[in-house]
Amino acid sequence: MRLDIHGTADVIGVQADNPGWLTLDGTNTWIVGTGDVWVVDPGPELPNHVAAVAQAVSERGSLAGIALTHGHGDHSDAVPLLLEHAGFVPIISGLSGAGAGDSAGELEVISLPGHSADHLAFAFGDIVFTGDAIFADSSVFVAPGTGSMAGYLAGLHGLIDRDPRVLAPGHGPLVHPPAERLQEQIDHRLDRERRLIEAIASGHTSIDAMLETVWDDVPEMLLPAATVTLAAHLDKLEEEERLPADVERPDIPEWVV
Numbered sequence: 001m002r003l004d005i006h007g008t009a010d011v012i013g014v015q016a017d018n019p020g021w022l023t024l025d026g027t028n029t030w031i032v033g034t035g036d037v038w039v040v041d042p043g044p045e046l047p048n049h050v051a052a053v054a055q056a057v058s059e060r061g062s063l064a065g066i067a068l069t070h071g072h073g074d075h076s077d078a079v080p081l082l083l084e085h086a087g088f089v090p091i092i093s094g095l096s097g098a099g100a101g102d103s104a105g106e107l108e109v110i111s112l113p114g115h116s117a118d119h120l121a122f123a124f125g126d127i128v129f130t131g132d133a134i135f136a137d138s139s140v141f142v143a144p145g146t147g148s149m150a151g152y153l154a155g156l157h158g159l160i161d162r163d164p165r166v167l168a169p170g171h172g173p174l175v176h177p178p179a180e181r182l183q184e185q186i187d188h189r190l191d192r193e194r195r196l197i198e199a200i201a202s203g204h205t206s207i208d209a210m211l212e213t214v215w216d217d218v219p220e221m222l223l224p225a226a227t228v229t230l231a232a233h234l235d236k237l238e239e240e241e242r243l244p245a246d247v248e249r250p251d252i253p254e255w256v257v
């Protein structure tokens, strides 16, 4: 399925057929520019999807490069297949060392860690491709690790300051207008933190008790993601020397990298 961004003819989205609890309707692959065309997040390794992306690229020009918001397979597994179609092109990603201020063709690299340590966003004029940093209607999981949650919140603040017209995420609908939704997500995370501190202070120090008290609105299917985000909140509190020693810490599942 193709996705249009109102007000620009230079960007087209292709949604992959990989719906799921982490991927929502499927991964959004964004084809950017004319002539020299960049692909943001080639998506999962589905031949039909890669063929649709290659088709959209060839309608606009030829592939000049690939920009990856992060390394998760639902965004990056299609890279080898796309290169088979298009030949060798540069791949810009956090894993290959790209960071704030770098460019990928006409795309400007923005640091937006949190969902994963290597997570980037890419600005194209007043549009920002935000990968799994923010969705229109649901929350993303924030990975544990030093500075992860704090870096995530700082990245969202940075996006508000940039004041883009629209955010094109890696899953689900466009985020428009961005500022309100970004602020809502910042407030949501800080509200969880405040409730987590309260829960711990009143003796809810086991993983189950913290999830039941603070993530009481989360459907069971999403509890694994909530547990990962709980770990990120606990890491932040520990860094800030606000975490009592008797609080249970979650094991991090393998799908979080």
Ligand SMILES: [Zn+2]
Pocket (backbone or CB within 6 Å): 022, 023, 027, 072, 074, 075, 132, 170, 171
């Ligand atoms: Zn994703």
